[in-house]
Amino acid sequence: MSNFTYRKDHIPKGTACNRRPGFAMKPTTITIHNTANEKSSAANERAWLTNPSNKVQASYHIVIDEREAIECIPLNENAWHAGDGSGSTSGNRTSIGIEICESGNYTKTIDNAVMLVAQMLMERGWGVDRLRRHWDWSGKICPRLMYDGGTWSKWYAFKAAVQGRLNELKKEGVASVSDKVTVKAYGKQIKDGKLIDGTVYVPLRAVAEARGDQVSWDNNTKTATIYK
Template sequence: MNYRKDHIPRTTAFNRRPGNAMNATTITIHNTANEKSTAANERSWLTNPSNNVQASYHIVVDEREAIECIPLNENAWHAGDGSGASSGNRTSIGVEICESGNYAKTLDNAVTLVAQMLKERGWGVDRLRRHWDWSRKVCPRLMYDGGTWSAWYAFKAAVLGRLNAMNEEGSEMANDKANIKVNGKDVKDGMIIGGSVYVPLRGVGEALGAAITWDNAKKLATITTKEEK
């Protein structure tokens, strides 16, 4: 999925980009409520002269791309709860999910996008909000399910799964290799994990001239040196 920035001007009508500084604490999820509109269409709508409403949002995502319309350190008018210091409008990043085209693909893109945003900030899915949580508007409407919000909980679970996978991948990538020598012999596959050096037991044993056996039933590794034989 392509992510691009196409910020609306500060001079956009109806104060849609007020420029108020924001240190976001949550991410709020919306549906666009337009079955034919793409992310590019939604970005264009923000600066369309025929648009006479104040509403705006930070990011819009569809089956092909995500577009950042307002910088994430500025507020947007997406939560419907006024301009108070603790309002969603002043504390939350608004993400609009398009309803057009391949919605399953769009939803998967949204899961990836939101998981990445959480990972970058060191947040968990407890930081996710619905538009509903701020002003009781039925939004994201495709996750409402007659009031059960089952699709919302499924979305959060999918984001959690994607976030966990990203964190595991990042943890593996962060592990540095360690160079190990035993009696002058190189031992391969040494790793530094969490500040500790880990080496393969068989590699160390063989470098010492020892025999290594493994009892799978007992989960027991045995090292026998020449002196012990």
């Protein structure tokens, strides 16, 4: 089983070349890329997004290597990674872009990417039919290390591996690429919050009780009621 860390290091709004425009996005697909840089790690790729010498208007949501995955742009905002403009149905406006690094132990990196993508699909209730190549949006040969002279055999192998891991996760009942968060409500801290795909979820009872209210539950009608 792959083992890597997932961390968030979002580039600031206002980053040069409009790399984080902040357009709200409800993603419907996940797009896979290669970095096309044989020496660059995930940390290097994240740093490149805010490097003053970088003059390219391009960005991505997540970059992953043999050690870690870094979320560079919130997954509920768009990034410029698909090369197909800014239309409402473009990959740039509807798809989460994942860059797979080519440096270091690429086999381990692919294993990590399989795990990450499977987790993301599981969390959203999606299947591998939601996966896209950069190629699918703009015809660019990317992810280039999956091209195989036009056969895309490694792309289909990647999808099959994701499907296999997804099947395992379903058996295990695992579905999480989320963070625990602390919520402050009415001057009190609630420690049971979770951040899932840009949305914070907290127990209803904890919020109500922080306000001094009570909650009742009717199991017959499946109704929760908040009252003074």
